[in-house]
Amino acid sequence: MENLRQEIEQSLKSVFAHLDIPESPWLKMLSESRERAQGDYSLPCFPIAKALGQNPVELAQSIAENIDSSVEAKAVNGYLNFKSTPQWLFEHIFSSTPSKAEHQVLIEHTSANPNGPFHVGRARNAILGDTLVRLHRLHGHDVRAEYYVDDMGKQVAALAWGLENLSQDEVEQILGQIEPIPEMWSQKSDHLRVRCYQAVQRLRANKDERAAEIEQEIGFMVHASEEGDAEVLHRFEQAYQPVLDGMLETLARLGIHFDAFTRESRFVVDGSVERLMGEMSALPIHGEADNGAHFLDLGQRGLKGKTEFFYRRGDGSSLYATRDVAYHMWKFDQCKHLINVLGEDHRLQAKQVGLTLQEFGQTPPDIVFYAFIKLPEGKMSTRKGNVVFMDDLLEEAQSHAYVVVKELRPELDRVNLQKIAEAVGVSAIRFNIIRVSPEKGFTFKWEDALSFEGNSAPFIMYSHTRACSIAKKVLEKPSRSSLPTQPENAAIDLMRALAWFDERLSRSVQESKPQLFAGYLLELASAYNGFYRDCTVMRDGEVDAFHFHLSEKARKSLKSGMEALGIVALEEM
Numbered sequence: 001m002e003n004l005r006q007e008i009e010q011s012l013k014s015v016f017a018h019l020d021i022p023e024s025p026w027l028k029m030l031s032e033s034r035e036r037a038q039g040d041y042s043l044p045c046f047p048i049a050k051a052l053g054q055n056p057v058e059l060a061q062s063i064a065e066n067i068d069s070s071v072e073a074k075a076v077n078g079y080l081n082f083k084s085t086p087q088w089l090f091e092h093i094f095s096s097t098p099s100k101a102e103h104q105v106l107i108e109h110t111s112a113n114p115n116g117p118f119h120v121g122r123a124r125n126a127i128l129g130d131t132l133v134r135l136h137r138l139h140g141h142d143v144r145a146e147y148y149v150d151d152m153g154k155q156v157a158a159l160a161w162g163l164e165n166l167s168q169d170e171v172e173q174i175l176g177q178i179e180p181i182p183e184m185w186s187q188k189s190d191h192l193r194v195r196c197y198q199a200v201q202r203l204r205a206n207k208d209e210r211a212a213e214i215e216q217e218i219g220f221m222v223h224a225s226e227e228g229d230a231e232v233l234h235r236f237e238q239a240y241q242p243v244l245d246g247m248l249e250t251l252a253r254l255g256i257h258f259d260a261f262t263r264e265s266r267f268v269v270d271g272s273v274e275r276l277m278g279e280m281s282a283l284p285i286h287g288e289a290d291n292g293a294h295f296l297d298l299g300q301r302g303l304k305g306k307t308e309f310f311y312r313r314g315d316g317s318s319l320y321a322t323r324d325v326a327y328h329m330w331k332f333d334q335c336k337h338l339i340n341v342l343g344e345d346h347r348l349q350a351k352q353v354g355l356t357l358q359e360f361g362q363t364p365p366d367i368v369f370y371a372f373i374k375l376p377e378g379k380m381s382t383r384k385g386n387v388v389f390m391d392d393l394l395e396e397a398q399s400h401a402y403v404v405v406k407e408l409r410p411e412l413d414r415v416n417l418q419k420i421a422e423a424v425g426v427s428a429i430r431f432n433i434i435r436v437s438p439e440k441g442f443t444f445k446w447e448d449a450l451s452f453e454g455n456s457a458p459f460i461m462y463s464h465t466r467a468c469s470i471a472k473k474v475l476e477k478p479s480r481s482s483l484p485t486q487p488e489n490a491a492i493d494l495m496r497a498l499a500w501f502d503e504r505l506s507r508s509v510q511e512s513k514p515q516l517f518a519g520y521l522l523e524l525a526s527a528y529n530g531f532y533r534d535c536t537v538m539r540d541g542e543v544d545a546f547h548f549h550l551s552e553k554a555r556k557s558l559k560s561g562m563e564a565l566g567i568v569a570l571e572e573m
Contacts, residue, residue: 001040001084001478001503002257003092005030008041008071008082011447015066021048032224036496036523039074046078049407054427084504089495090483093553104174105142106331107133108250109341110258111148114240115155116194117185118390119552120444121372122343127433128370130256131514131565138564144335147258148327149244151236152265153320157218159193160239162200164378186389190246193239226317228268248388254426257568260384265553267326273318276326280311283359291366301355309352325356328365338365339512343372344439367402368512371441373433404458405573423456423568432568435518455522457567463525466532466563468571474543481545490534491547494554497527513566521561528554 016023026048033042045063049056056078063080070529084092109129111123118517133145148524149155162171172180175195187190204218206210224232251257265272277294280286285297292314311322311495324504333339342350347369354364402421409417429444436442453459487495504520507513531554537547559569 001500004071004082004084004088004499009070011067012043012063013072014068015063015246018066021052030258033081036493038076039072039081040496041082043080043082044078044160045075045080047188049078053206066455068313084496084499086487086492086495086509087483089492091496093495094549099160102335103136103337103460105136105141105337105339106144106146106335106542107136107339107341108146108148108225108331109133110256111150112247113150113153113155115159115197115249116243117188117190118247119389120388120393121374123254123390123393123429124370124373124433124438125341125343126251126256127430127566128368128438128514129253130254131430132339132341132368132435132509132512133202133510134564134566135505135514135517141509143259145257145259145260146331149240149263150320151263152233152268154218156195156236156240157221157225158204159197159243160221160235161214162196163193163220163233163239166199168411171199174202182392184395188246188249188391189242190250190376191245191391193243199395206559223315223317225265226268227267230269250394253394254430254499255388255568262327262330263318264323264327267323267330272326272330274324276329277318277322278311279360280322280356284381285359296356296359298355301358303351303355306348309356311356321352324349324353327352328357329360329362331365332362338441340365340367342367342369344369366512370437372440373441374443376443376445393429394425397429398422399425401425401428401458408500409573411511420570420573421439424461425569426573427457427461427562427567431460434565435522437513437515446513460521460558460562460567461570461573463528463532464558464569465571465573467528467558468549469550470532470537470551470570471555473538474548476543478543478545478548481549484546487546488500488535490530491550493498494527494531494550495523498557501561517561518565521558521565524554524558536548 008030011556012027012030015021016026026043028042029047030041046056048054049059050057057075058397060075060078061079064073064075069086070088072085074081074083107129109132110122110126112118112125115204118126123379130145131142133151135352136143166174172195178195178198181191181195200214203214205390213238219236225236248258270436280296281294285300286310287295287297289308289310293309293310294312295308297307298309303309309321310319311325328338340350350367350369354367357364398418398421401424402417405420405424406412406417409420412420413475433446500520501524504517508515508517509519528551531547531550535544535547535550537544537551562569
């Protein structure tokens, strides 16, 4: 709708000149209307009237009467409401081609430690990150989806130690009352190996002589990995890779895939970390602690609270944050626009890394922080073994969706019911997470996610299938259409919703707010349902060309929008 805004601004400039009103700063106050019934854009006249010593109601009316444009202008209680005409909407929807500038962007998301299956609390990172990837691609950007593999931390070392030193019987004995692996996951490597990890964590928590020995051995392996020891890194890979493969299998079920996997260890092995630490030591904000550890005093750069950013231990080894800086320096060589998706618990480190990058003349990456989600049962922890795994949630989603779909479509056979239920379940999980602003925490509720009415994926999916049913019924497609003299209100509302597609997409991408596009897609689906109810496409074998092409435009827009949010675009449900 940028073209519409420009047209309104040009009209206002002309009127302002006629009425001796300065353009600045009043044009900047033109903004999108809060309610669609009011129009597309709105201009409050109160500040203008106050500056001119005039009555705002009278001023708004005077400006409205002098507007010479294809856009409808209406004065309402001191406001100017601008609404695009049906003709403008028709031409915009069916004639204009949006320009999409090529832009390269690297989006790093998920990057969960490969020590066990995904739990629900971490699902938000993967779904949010993948949605950003999809939205950027729909916007025309060249996107690289990146997974940063933590292949050398204590968690991987603990997993490796457990696999090398504990038998399966010992693992089960240590875990005791922890619920065993469900039969359906008994062959899935991430579920199998997380029990070994949990057993090691229990042993480490005992604080006895054996725990001390385990801690020493794990510490030795971690230190060796930080020195780039090829043999230890290979042992780590043997331990975590099957787990990572299982995690990726889960993500694939959610429609999430990656273009590249980058290991943390590569920056140790190739010497990047050592070179970086040398360069850090030469910075004017460098400091050294009594134990020989090196740090950057980021308090000199405005950081509050924990101002010392340690990058080298007293024994000369690097820290995770050091390797993270090296990783970002490398990423800037791959692409100049970086986006990271991080949990809210990473805010401090992200700030430290960003300030360090600035010391080397790099712009910090854009970061999308998110709050963790919960199920009604409460919080989840991988360490304690009382988690709700994503695999289980997906199964439950399908089960819940199956019941709902069967009630609506009792005539379908089991195979088709399961297919639809899987699509609905996955889509419901994704959309219920995406529609909420990332920084807001919330509790996942099935009754909200699976509703076929209101703010849900099934509501959007059902709207799309309605458009598909019309497309199937019209066998001979009319080649052209024109705007009727008096189009139905529902048709105008649908055109107006369609006209906002590119603007909403662009804003969601620019602000890294996928919830904006999710909200828009609900608006589009609602507008289409109104059109489907009030506007006839085919009657007595005759096709209304305008209604048909409008329905097709909506169908294609719904489909591309659904794909951008990871909602499965079924043709029938």
